[in-house]
Amino acid sequence: MSVVSSPRSVLLWHVHGSWTESFVAGRHRCVLPVNRARDADGRGLCGRNWPRTHEVSLCDLYDEHIDLVVLQRPEEIELASRWLGRRPGLDVPAVYVEHNAPRPFAVDSVHPVAERSDIPLVHVTDFNRLMWNNGVAPTRVITHGIADPGLLYRGDVSAAATMINEPCRRWRTVGADLLTAFGQKVPIDVWGIDTDVLSECITNPQVRGRGDVPTAALLPEVARRRVFLHTARWTSLGLSLIEAMFIGMPVVAVASTMAPLVVPPEAGVVSADMDTLSRALTSFVTDGAAASAAGKAARDFAMAQFGIDRFLAQWDDLIDECCR
Structure with a gap:
Protein backbone atom coordinates (compact mmCIF):
# COMPACT_ATOMS: atom_id res chain seq x y z
CA MET A 1 0.00 0.00 0.00
CA ILE A 146 -21.08 9.63 -5.49
CA ALA A 147 -21.92 9.55 -1.81
CA ASP A 148 -24.70 7.07 -1.17
CA PRO A 149 -27.97 9.03 -0.79
CA GLY A 150 -29.64 5.93 0.68
CA LEU A 151 -32.50 3.69 -0.41
CA LEU A 152 -35.16 6.32 -1.06
CA TYR A 153 -37.35 4.45 -3.52
CA ARG A 154 -41.09 4.44 -2.81
CA GLY A 155 -42.61 4.17 -6.27
CA ASP A 156 -46.02 5.28 -5.02
CA VAL A 157 -46.63 7.55 -8.03
CA SER A 158 -47.53 5.61 -11.16
CA ALA A 159 -45.32 7.58 -13.50
CA ALA A 160 -41.80 7.66 -14.92
CA ALA A 161 -39.17 10.16 -13.79
CA THR A 162 -36.25 11.60 -15.68
CA MET A 163 -33.66 14.33 -15.13
CA ILE A 164 -32.60 16.37 -18.18
CA ASN A 165 -30.97 19.80 -18.19
CA GLU A 166 -32.07 22.21 -20.92
CA PRO A 167 -34.18 19.64 -22.82
CA CYS A 168 -35.55 22.09 -25.40
CA ARG A 169 -32.12 23.46 -26.33
CA ARG A 170 -30.24 20.14 -26.27
CA TRP A 171 -33.20 18.27 -27.83
CA ARG A 172 -32.06 15.21 -29.81
CA THR A 173 -28.70 15.00 -28.04
CA VAL A 174 -30.42 14.28 -24.74
CA GLY A 175 -33.32 12.44 -26.38
CA ALA A 176 -35.91 14.99 -25.30
CA ASP A 177 -37.74 14.44 -28.59
CA LEU A 178 -38.46 10.86 -27.46
CA LEU A 179 -40.49 12.04 -24.48
CA THR A 180 -43.56 12.75 -26.62
CA ALA A 181 -43.83 9.13 -27.77
CA PHE A 182 -43.05 7.66 -24.34
CA GLY A 183 -45.53 10.07 -22.78
CA GLN A 184 -48.32 8.46 -24.81
CA LYS A 185 -47.78 5.31 -22.77
CA VAL A 186 -47.10 6.62 -19.24
CA PRO A 187 -46.95 9.99 -17.46
CA ILE A 188 -43.40 11.37 -17.29
CA ASP A 189 -42.14 13.93 -14.78
CA VAL A 190 -39.02 15.79 -15.93
CA TRP A 191 -36.66 17.63 -13.58
CA GLY A 192 -33.69 19.80 -14.51
CA ILE A 193 -32.58 23.21 -15.73
CA ASP A 194 -35.24 24.91 -17.92
CA THR A 195 -37.74 22.06 -17.55
CA ASP A 196 -40.21 24.65 -16.24
CA VAL A 197 -40.63 25.74 -19.89
CA LEU A 198 -40.74 22.21 -21.29
CA SER A 199 -44.27 22.79 -22.62
CA GLU A 200 -42.78 25.20 -25.20
CA CYS A 201 -41.25 22.28 -27.11
CA ILE A 202 -43.36 19.30 -25.92
CA THR A 203 -47.13 19.70 -25.98
CA ASN A 204 -48.04 16.27 -24.61
CA PRO A 205 -49.75 17.01 -21.25
CA GLN A 206 -48.47 13.69 -19.86
CA VAL A 207 -44.88 15.03 -20.07
CA ARG A 208 -44.63 17.41 -17.14
CA GLY A 209 -41.74 19.78 -16.46
CA ARG A 210 -40.96 20.01 -12.74
CA GLY A 211 -38.18 22.60 -12.74
CA ASP A 212 -34.65 22.73 -11.36
CA VAL A 213 -34.72 21.48 -7.76
CA PRO A 214 -31.78 21.14 -5.31
CA THR A 215 -30.55 17.55 -5.02
CA ALA A 216 -31.61 17.17 -1.39
CA ALA A 217 -35.22 17.87 -2.31
CA LEU A 218 -35.04 16.35 -5.79
CA LEU A 219 -34.10 12.74 -5.12
CA PRO A 220 -36.96 12.00 -2.66
CA GLU A 221 -39.42 13.31 -5.25
CA VAL A 222 -37.85 11.33 -8.09
CA ALA A 223 -37.92 8.24 -5.85
CA ARG A 224 -41.71 8.46 -5.58
CA ARG A 225 -42.03 7.67 -9.28
CA ARG A 226 -42.20 4.03 -10.36
CA VAL A 227 -39.35 3.93 -12.90
CA PHE A 228 -36.44 6.07 -14.12
CA LEU A 229 -36.22 6.88 -17.84
CA HIS A 230 -32.84 7.67 -19.44
CA THR A 231 -33.25 9.04 -22.97
CA ALA A 232 -29.80 10.46 -23.87
CA ARG A 233 -28.56 9.67 -27.38
CA TRP A 234 -25.08 11.14 -27.24
CA THR A 235 -23.95 12.32 -23.85
CA SER A 236 -21.50 10.89 -21.40
CA LEU A 237 -22.79 8.69 -18.60
CA GLY A 238 -25.07 11.03 -16.67
CA LEU A 239 -24.79 11.21 -12.91
CA SER A 240 -28.59 11.39 -12.79
CA LEU A 241 -28.77 7.79 -14.02
CA ILE A 242 -26.33 6.67 -11.33
CA GLU A 243 -28.22 8.62 -8.67
CA ALA A 244 -31.48 6.95 -9.71
CA MET A 245 -29.87 3.53 -9.41
CA PHE A 246 -28.41 4.42 -6.00
CA ILE A 247 -31.82 5.37 -4.60
CA GLY A 248 -33.26 2.04 -5.78
CA MET A 249 -35.10 2.83 -9.01
CA PRO A 250 -35.53 0.44 -11.93
CA VAL A 251 -34.19 1.85 -15.19
CA VAL A 252 -35.42 2.03 -18.77
CA ALA A 253 -32.64 3.43 -20.94
CA VAL A 254 -31.80 4.17 -24.56
CA ALA A 255 -28.93 1.87 -25.57
CA SER A 256 -26.35 4.50 -26.40
CA THR A 257 -22.82 5.38 -25.26
CA MET A 258 -22.09 3.82 -21.84
CA ALA A 259 -25.65 3.03 -20.69
CA PRO A 260 -25.74 -0.61 -21.88
CA LEU A 261 -22.68 -1.37 -19.73
CA VAL A 262 -23.95 0.10 -16.47
CA VAL A 263 -27.53 -1.16 -16.36
CA PRO A 264 -27.46 -4.93 -15.82
CA PRO A 265 -30.44 -6.94 -17.17
CA GLU A 266 -31.84 -7.53 -13.69
CA ALA A 267 -31.92 -3.75 -13.03
CA GLY A 268 -34.10 -2.71 -15.95
CA VAL A 269 -34.33 -2.61 -19.73
CA VAL A 270 -31.82 -1.08 -22.16
CA SER A 271 -32.72 -1.09 -25.84
CA ALA A 272 -32.50 0.89 -29.08
CA ASP A 273 -36.01 -0.24 -30.03
CA MET A 274 -38.71 2.27 -29.14
CA ASP A 275 -41.42 -0.38 -28.83
CA THR A 276 -39.30 -2.40 -26.39
CA LEU A 277 -38.63 0.68 -24.28
CA SER A 278 -42.30 1.69 -24.30
CA ARG A 279 -43.40 -1.78 -23.20
CA ALA A 280 -40.81 -1.76 -20.42
CA LEU A 281 -42.02 1.60 -19.14
CA THR A 282 -45.63 0.41 -19.11
CA SER A 283 -44.68 -2.85 -17.42
CA PHE A 284 -42.76 -1.19 -14.58
CA VAL A 285 -45.42 1.48 -14.02
CA THR A 286 -48.15 -1.16 -13.73
CA ASP A 287 -46.17 -3.80 -11.79
CA GLY A 288 -44.87 -2.34 -8.55
CA ALA A 289 -43.36 -5.61 -7.34
CA ALA A 290 -41.26 -6.05 -10.48
CA ALA A 291 -40.20 -2.42 -10.30
CA SER A 292 -39.04 -2.81 -6.68
CA ALA A 293 -37.06 -5.97 -7.46
CA ALA A 294 -35.31 -4.34 -10.42
CA GLY A 295 -34.64 -1.24 -8.35
CA LYS A 296 -32.91 -3.30 -5.67
CA ALA A 297 -30.65 -4.84 -8.30
CA ALA A 298 -29.91 -1.36 -9.69
CA ARG A 299 -28.92 -0.11 -6.25
CA ASP A 300 -26.69 -3.12 -5.58
CA PHE A 301 -24.86 -2.56 -8.86
CA ALA A 302 -24.46 1.19 -8.32
CA MET A 303 -23.08 0.72 -4.82
CA ALA A 304 -20.55 -1.81 -6.07
CA GLN A 305 -19.40 0.21 -9.08
CA PHE A 306 -19.85 3.89 -8.28
Whole structure:
Protein backbone atom coordinates (compact mmCIF):
# COMPACT_ATOMS: atom_id res chain seq x y z
CA MET A 1 0.00 0.00 0.00
CA SER A 2 1.37 3.42 -0.96
CA VAL A 3 2.11 6.04 1.65
CA VAL A 4 -0.56 8.74 1.81
CA SER A 5 0.98 12.12 1.04
CA SER A 6 -0.03 15.50 2.41
CA PRO A 7 -3.12 17.17 0.95
CA ARG A 8 -2.47 19.23 -2.16
CA SER A 9 -3.84 22.57 -3.25
CA VAL A 10 -5.92 22.02 -6.40
CA LEU A 11 -7.31 24.67 -8.73
CA LEU A 12 -10.45 23.78 -10.66
CA TRP A 13 -13.40 25.57 -12.20
CA HIS A 14 -16.96 24.86 -11.11
CA VAL A 15 -18.14 23.31 -14.37
CA HIS A 16 -20.23 20.25 -13.46
CA GLY A 17 -21.88 20.61 -10.07
CA SER A 18 -22.46 16.94 -9.25
CA TRP A 19 -19.00 15.81 -10.34
CA THR A 20 -17.39 18.71 -8.46
CA GLU A 21 -19.33 17.83 -5.32
CA SER A 22 -17.78 14.37 -5.35
CA PHE A 23 -14.28 15.61 -6.21
CA VAL A 24 -14.12 18.23 -3.45
CA ALA A 25 -15.23 15.66 -0.85
CA GLY A 26 -11.66 14.35 -0.83
CA ARG A 27 -8.78 15.39 1.41
CA HIS A 28 -7.32 18.09 -0.83
CA ARG A 29 -7.73 21.85 -0.54
CA CYS A 30 -9.69 22.95 -3.60
CA VAL A 31 -9.64 26.47 -5.03
CA LEU A 32 -12.57 27.66 -7.14
CA PRO A 33 -12.10 30.90 -9.13
CA VAL A 34 -14.75 33.55 -8.68
CA ASN A 35 -15.36 36.78 -10.58
CA ARG A 36 -17.82 39.61 -10.19
CA ALA A 37 -20.12 38.30 -12.92
CA ARG A 38 -20.22 34.79 -11.39
CA ASP A 39 -20.17 33.48 -14.95
CA ALA A 40 -18.74 30.22 -16.32
CA ASP A 41 -15.19 31.44 -15.67
CA GLY A 42 -15.85 32.38 -12.07
CA ARG A 43 -18.89 30.68 -10.55
CA GLY A 44 -17.22 29.98 -7.23
CA LEU A 45 -19.16 27.82 -4.78
CA CYS A 46 -22.64 28.75 -6.06
CA GLY A 47 -23.87 28.57 -2.49
CA ARG A 48 -22.60 25.04 -1.89
CA ASN A 49 -21.30 24.03 1.52
CA TRP A 50 -17.99 22.38 0.63
CA PRO A 51 -15.74 22.62 3.70
CA ARG A 52 -12.36 22.07 2.03
CA THR A 53 -13.16 24.32 -0.91
CA HIS A 54 -12.35 28.03 -1.09
CA GLU A 55 -13.35 30.81 -3.44
CA VAL A 56 -10.48 32.92 -4.74
CA SER A 57 -11.00 35.93 -6.98
CA LEU A 58 -9.32 35.79 -10.36
CA CYS A 59 -7.07 38.72 -9.55
CA ASP A 60 -5.78 36.94 -6.42
CA LEU A 61 -4.93 33.63 -8.08
CA TYR A 62 -1.41 34.78 -8.94
CA ASP A 63 -0.46 34.71 -5.24
CA GLU A 64 -2.11 31.35 -4.51
CA HIS A 65 0.00 28.27 -3.91
CA ILE A 66 -1.35 25.73 -6.42
CA ASP A 67 0.02 22.20 -6.70
CA LEU A 68 -2.24 21.01 -9.51
CA VAL A 69 -4.67 22.45 -12.04
CA VAL A 70 -7.69 20.35 -13.00
CA LEU A 71 -8.77 21.46 -16.47
CA GLN A 72 -12.26 20.71 -17.80
CA ARG A 73 -12.62 23.08 -20.78
CA PRO A 74 -10.09 23.96 -23.52
CA GLU A 75 -10.15 27.65 -22.63
CA GLU A 76 -9.01 26.93 -19.09
CA ILE A 77 -5.45 26.33 -20.29
CA GLU A 78 -5.24 29.99 -21.33
CA LEU A 79 -7.20 31.17 -18.28
CA ALA A 80 -4.86 29.38 -15.88
CA SER A 81 -1.78 30.68 -17.70
CA ARG A 82 -3.07 34.25 -17.51
CA TRP A 83 -4.30 34.32 -13.92
CA LEU A 84 -1.73 32.04 -12.31
CA GLY A 85 1.22 33.28 -14.33
CA ARG A 86 2.12 29.60 -14.80
CA ARG A 87 1.46 27.37 -17.79
CA PRO A 88 -0.50 24.16 -17.04
CA GLY A 89 1.60 21.09 -17.82
CA LEU A 90 4.81 23.11 -18.10
CA ASP A 91 5.13 25.36 -15.03
CA VAL A 92 2.49 23.69 -12.85
CA PRO A 93 1.18 20.09 -13.03
CA ALA A 94 -2.19 19.70 -14.71
CA VAL A 95 -4.73 17.07 -15.67
CA TYR A 96 -7.63 17.44 -18.08
CA VAL A 97 -10.98 15.83 -17.17
CA GLU A 98 -13.13 15.11 -20.22
CA HIS A 99 -16.77 14.81 -19.19
CA ASN A 100 -18.28 14.40 -22.65
CA ALA A 101 -18.55 11.96 -25.51
CA PRO A 102 -16.64 13.21 -28.59
CA ARG A 103 -18.18 15.98 -30.68
CA PRO A 104 -18.95 16.74 -33.39
CA PHE A 105 -17.94 13.33 -34.76
CA ALA A 106 -18.34 10.00 -33.01
CA VAL A 107 -14.87 8.63 -33.77
CA ASP A 108 -12.94 11.34 -35.61
CA SER A 109 -13.00 14.16 -33.05
CA VAL A 110 -9.48 15.09 -31.95
CA HIS A 111 -9.30 15.98 -28.27
CA PRO A 112 -8.13 19.52 -27.39
CA VAL A 113 -5.09 18.14 -25.48
CA ALA A 114 -4.30 15.36 -27.99
CA GLU A 115 -0.92 16.96 -28.73
CA ARG A 116 0.00 17.46 -25.08
CA SER A 117 2.04 14.60 -23.65
CA ASP A 118 2.54 16.67 -20.47
CA ILE A 119 -1.15 16.78 -19.48
CA PRO A 120 -2.80 13.47 -18.49
CA LEU A 121 -6.28 13.12 -19.97
CA VAL A 122 -8.88 11.61 -17.64
CA HIS A 123 -12.09 10.23 -19.14
CA VAL A 124 -15.14 9.48 -17.03
CA THR A 125 -16.10 6.38 -19.04
CA ASP A 126 -14.28 3.70 -21.01
CA PHE A 127 -16.56 4.49 -23.96
CA ASN A 128 -15.34 8.09 -24.09
CA ARG A 129 -11.68 7.11 -23.99
CA LEU A 130 -12.26 4.61 -26.79
CA MET A 131 -14.11 7.05 -29.04
CA TRP A 132 -12.05 10.23 -28.65
CA ASN A 133 -8.86 10.61 -30.71
CA ASN A 134 -6.56 11.16 -27.71
CA GLY A 135 -3.37 11.62 -29.71
CA VAL A 136 -0.22 11.48 -27.56
CA ALA A 137 -1.94 12.53 -24.33
CA PRO A 138 -1.54 9.87 -21.60
CA THR A 139 -5.04 8.66 -20.78
CA ARG A 140 -6.85 6.90 -17.99
CA VAL A 141 -10.43 6.39 -16.85
CA ILE A 142 -11.80 7.42 -13.46
CA THR A 143 -15.49 6.61 -13.47
CA HIS A 144 -18.04 8.58 -11.50
CA GLY A 145 -18.44 8.16 -7.78
CA ILE A 146 -21.08 9.63 -5.49
CA ALA A 147 -21.92 9.55 -1.81
CA ASP A 148 -24.70 7.07 -1.17
CA PRO A 149 -27.97 9.03 -0.79
CA GLY A 150 -29.64 5.93 0.68
CA LEU A 151 -32.50 3.69 -0.41
CA LEU A 152 -35.16 6.32 -1.06
CA TYR A 153 -37.35 4.45 -3.52
CA ARG A 154 -41.09 4.44 -2.81
CA GLY A 155 -42.61 4.17 -6.27
CA ASP A 156 -46.02 5.28 -5.02
CA VAL A 157 -46.63 7.55 -8.03
CA SER A 158 -47.53 5.61 -11.16
CA ALA A 159 -45.32 7.58 -13.50
CA ALA A 160 -41.80 7.66 -14.92
CA ALA A 161 -39.17 10.16 -13.79
CA THR A 162 -36.25 11.60 -15.68
CA MET A 163 -33.66 14.33 -15.13
CA ILE A 164 -32.60 16.37 -18.18
CA ASN A 165 -30.97 19.80 -18.19
CA GLU A 166 -32.07 22.21 -20.92
CA PRO A 167 -34.18 19.64 -22.82
CA CYS A 168 -35.55 22.09 -25.40
CA ARG A 169 -32.12 23.46 -26.33
CA ARG A 170 -30.24 20.14 -26.27
CA TRP A 171 -33.20 18.27 -27.83
CA ARG A 172 -32.06 15.21 -29.81
CA THR A 173 -28.70 15.00 -28.04
CA VAL A 174 -30.42 14.28 -24.74
CA GLY A 175 -33.32 12.44 -26.38
CA ALA A 176 -35.91 14.99 -25.30
CA ASP A 177 -37.74 14.44 -28.59
CA LEU A 178 -38.46 10.86 -27.46
CA LEU A 179 -40.49 12.04 -24.48
CA THR A 180 -43.56 12.75 -26.62
CA ALA A 181 -43.83 9.13 -27.77
CA PHE A 182 -43.05 7.66 -24.34
CA GLY A 183 -45.53 10.07 -22.78
CA GLN A 184 -48.32 8.46 -24.81
CA LYS A 185 -47.78 5.31 -22.77
CA VAL A 186 -47.10 6.62 -19.24
CA PRO A 187 -46.95 9.99 -17.46
CA ILE A 188 -43.40 11.37 -17.29
CA ASP A 189 -42.14 13.93 -14.78
CA VAL A 190 -39.02 15.79 -15.93
CA TRP A 191 -36.66 17.63 -13.58
CA GLY A 192 -33.69 19.80 -14.51
CA ILE A 193 -32.58 23.21 -15.73
CA ASP A 194 -35.24 24.91 -17.92
CA THR A 195 -37.74 22.06 -17.55
CA ASP A 196 -40.21 24.65 -16.24
CA VAL A 197 -40.63 25.74 -19.89
CA LEU A 198 -40.74 22.21 -21.29
CA SER A 199 -44.27 22.79 -22.62
CA GLU A 200 -42.78 25.20 -25.20
CA CYS A 201 -41.25 22.28 -27.11
CA ILE A 202 -43.36 19.30 -25.92
CA THR A 203 -47.13 19.70 -25.98
CA ASN A 204 -48.04 16.27 -24.61
CA PRO A 205 -49.75 17.01 -21.25
CA GLN A 206 -48.47 13.69 -19.86
CA VAL A 207 -44.88 15.03 -20.07
CA ARG A 208 -44.63 17.41 -17.14
CA GLY A 209 -41.74 19.78 -16.46
CA ARG A 210 -40.96 20.01 -12.74
CA GLY A 211 -38.18 22.60 -12.74
CA ASP A 212 -34.65 22.73 -11.36
CA VAL A 213 -34.72 21.48 -7.76
CA PRO A 214 -31.78 21.14 -5.31
CA THR A 215 -30.55 17.55 -5.02
CA ALA A 216 -31.61 17.17 -1.39
CA ALA A 217 -35.22 17.87 -2.31
CA LEU A 218 -35.04 16.35 -5.79
CA LEU A 219 -34.10 12.74 -5.12
CA PRO A 220 -36.96 12.00 -2.66
CA GLU A 221 -39.42 13.31 -5.25
CA VAL A 222 -37.85 11.33 -8.09
CA ALA A 223 -37.92 8.24 -5.85
CA ARG A 224 -41.71 8.46 -5.58
CA ARG A 225 -42.03 7.67 -9.28
CA ARG A 226 -42.20 4.03 -10.36
CA VAL A 227 -39.35 3.93 -12.90
CA PHE A 228 -36.44 6.07 -14.12
CA LEU A 229 -36.22 6.88 -17.84
CA HIS A 230 -32.84 7.67 -19.44
CA THR A 231 -33.25 9.04 -22.97
CA ALA A 232 -29.80 10.46 -23.87
CA ARG A 233 -28.56 9.67 -27.38
CA TRP A 234 -25.08 11.14 -27.24
CA THR A 235 -23.95 12.32 -23.85
CA SER A 236 -21.50 10.89 -21.40
CA LEU A 237 -22.79 8.69 -18.60
CA GLY A 238 -25.07 11.03 -16.67
CA LEU A 239 -24.79 11.21 -12.91
CA SER A 240 -28.59 11.39 -12.79
CA LEU A 241 -28.77 7.79 -14.02
CA ILE A 242 -26.33 6.67 -11.33
CA GLU A 243 -28.22 8.62 -8.67
CA ALA A 244 -31.48 6.95 -9.71
CA MET A 245 -29.87 3.53 -9.41
CA PHE A 246 -28.41 4.42 -6.00
CA ILE A 247 -31.82 5.37 -4.60
CA GLY A 248 -33.26 2.04 -5.78
CA MET A 249 -35.10 2.83 -9.01
CA PRO A 250 -35.53 0.44 -11.93
CA VAL A 251 -34.19 1.85 -15.19
CA VAL A 252 -35.42 2.03 -18.77
CA ALA A 253 -32.64 3.43 -20.94
CA VAL A 254 -31.80 4.17 -24.56
CA ALA A 255 -28.93 1.87 -25.57
CA SER A 256 -26.35 4.50 -26.40
CA THR A 257 -22.82 5.38 -25.26
CA MET A 258 -22.09 3.82 -21.84
CA ALA A 259 -25.65 3.03 -20.69
CA PRO A 260 -25.74 -0.61 -21.88
CA LEU A 261 -22.68 -1.37 -19.73
CA VAL A 262 -23.95 0.10 -16.47
CA VAL A 263 -27.53 -1.16 -16.36
CA PRO A 264 -27.46 -4.93 -15.82
CA PRO A 265 -30.44 -6.94 -17.17
CA GLU A 266 -31.84 -7.53 -13.69
CA ALA A 267 -31.92 -3.75 -13.03
CA GLY A 268 -34.10 -2.71 -15.95
CA VAL A 269 -34.33 -2.61 -19.73
CA VAL A 270 -31.82 -1.08 -22.16
CA SER A 271 -32.72 -1.09 -25.84
CA ALA A 272 -32.50 0.89 -29.08
CA ASP A 273 -36.01 -0.24 -30.03
CA MET A 274 -38.71 2.27 -29.14
CA ASP A 275 -41.42 -0.38 -28.83
CA THR A 276 -39.30 -2.40 -26.39
CA LEU A 277 -38.63 0.68 -24.28
CA SER A 278 -42.30 1.69 -24.30
CA ARG A 279 -43.40 -1.78 -23.20
CA ALA A 280 -40.81 -1.76 -20.42
CA LEU A 281 -42.02 1.60 -19.14
CA THR A 282 -45.63 0.41 -19.11
CA SER A 283 -44.68 -2.85 -17.42
CA PHE A 284 -42.76 -1.19 -14.58
CA VAL A 285 -45.42 1.48 -14.02
CA THR A 286 -48.15 -1.16 -13.73
CA ASP A 287 -46.17 -3.80 -11.79
CA GLY A 288 -44.87 -2.34 -8.55
CA ALA A 289 -43.36 -5.61 -7.34
CA ALA A 290 -41.26 -6.05 -10.48
CA ALA A 291 -40.20 -2.42 -10.30
CA SER A 292 -39.04 -2.81 -6.68
CA ALA A 293 -37.06 -5.97 -7.46
CA ALA A 294 -35.31 -4.34 -10.42
CA GLY A 295 -34.64 -1.24 -8.35
CA LYS A 296 -32.91 -3.30 -5.67
CA ALA A 297 -30.65 -4.84 -8.30
CA ALA A 298 -29.91 -1.36 -9.69
CA ARG A 299 -28.92 -0.11 -6.25
CA ASP A 300 -26.69 -3.12 -5.58
CA PHE A 301 -24.86 -2.56 -8.86
CA ALA A 302 -24.46 1.19 -8.32
CA MET A 303 -23.08 0.72 -4.82
CA ALA A 304 -20.55 -1.81 -6.07
CA GLN A 305 -19.40 0.21 -9.08
CA PHE A 306 -19.85 3.89 -8.28
CA GLY A 307 -18.98 4.38 -4.63
CA ILE A 308 -17.26 7.61 -3.67
CA ASP A 309 -14.42 5.94 -1.74
CA ARG A 310 -13.10 4.25 -4.89
CA PHE A 311 -13.49 7.50 -6.86
CA LEU A 312 -11.54 9.54 -4.31
CA ALA A 313 -8.83 6.89 -3.92
CA GLN A 314 -8.21 6.86 -7.67
CA TRP A 315 -8.00 10.64 -7.73
CA ASP A 316 -5.61 10.62 -4.76
CA ASP A 317 -3.31 8.27 -6.66
CA LEU A 318 -3.36 10.43 -9.78
CA ILE A 319 -2.87 13.70 -7.89
CA ASP A 320 0.09 12.27 -5.98
CA GLU A 321 1.57 10.91 -9.20
CA CYS A 322 1.29 14.27 -10.94
CA CYS A 323 2.65 16.29 -8.03
CA ARG A 324 5.67 14.12 -7.21
